[in-house]
Amino acid sequence: MRKQKTLVAVPSPQEWKIFFPKIPYGQTLVRPYSINALFDAACVGIGIVDFTANLTELICTKSYSRVVIAGVAGALPHSGLETGTLVRVDEECVGDVGYWNDNEFHSFFKKPKVFSATSSKLSPPSILALPGVRGISVNTLTASRRALEYRSEFFGAQIEAMEGAAAFRIAQTLGAQIFEVRAISNLTGDMDSNRWNLKESLRSLLKKVLIPMWECAK
Numbered sequence: 001m002r003k004q005k006t007l008v009a010v011p012s013p014q015e016w017k018i019f020f021p022k023i024p025y026g027q028t029l030v031r032p033y034s035i036n037a038l039f040d041a042a043c044v045g046i047g048i049v050d051f052t053a054n055l056t057e058l059i060c061t062k063s064y065s066r067v068v069i070a071g072v073a074g075a076l077p078h079s080g081l082e083t084g085t086l087v088r089v090d091e092e093c094v095g096d097v098g099y100w101n102d103n104e105f106h107s108f109f110k111k112p113k114v115f116s117a118t119s120s121k122l123s124p125p126s127i128l129a130l131p132g133v134r135g136i137s138v139n140t141l142t143a144s145r146r147a148l149e150y151r152s153e154f155f156g157a158q159i160e161a162m163e164g165a166a167a168f169r170i171a172q173t174l175g176a177q178i179f180e181v182r183a184i185s186n187l188t189g190d191m192d193s194n195r196w197n198l199k200e201s202l203r204s205l206l207k208k209v210l211i212p213m214w215e216c217a218k
Contacts, residue, residue, distance in 0.1 A: 079158035095136030
């Protein structure tokens with residue numbers, strides 16, 4: 001009987017290089033990197049379109065039964081989250097489908113459009129141990145405090161990234177379990193990536209969540 005496999009889906013080359021510094025990312029969409037008999041990893045792409053298109057192809061062609069999205073995120077206003085914090089994203093919202101008028105953003109939806117991850121009770125122990133949050137997936141980052149306050153209040157979200165909402169929808173449509181783990185690298189609104197806690201946060205995610213996850217499966 002063929003063993004069911006999990007795909008660790010990493011959005012960006014920058015994140016990939018922290019997790020797998022000796023493994024070239026360029027061909028992982030064609031030949032995912034084999035971590036062990038039960039886990040593969042691939043650098044899937046930044047943003048909603050590339051990530052979900054490539055994730056769809058990987059699930060369909062490689063028959064993954066479970067996906068774990070792993071990367072960084074920004075902490076929204078009033079979240080109480082600090083850089084370096086590790087979180088499990090249990091819900092994702094489509095964060096910027098709407099329009100701007102008189103310097104105000106207006107969603108096309110009267111209430112948040114929410115997608116859920118697979119129940120955390122089914123997640124690996126190192127993921128289950130993390131605090132659960134709601135995220136929003138956006139196409140564009142912003143330094144506008146007004147826009148960030150809106151994203152926090154309207155969506156009831158604590159973090160912001162670019163891939164989760166559509167990925168949740170795709171994985172569930174294709175019958176795969178999906179989980180998302182993020183390391184808080186920065187506070188939203190800070191556009192100077194030189195101040196972001198990128199490397200340290202990702203190394204913490206690798207050490208405390210990802211390595212225990214795939215070593216447990218050996």
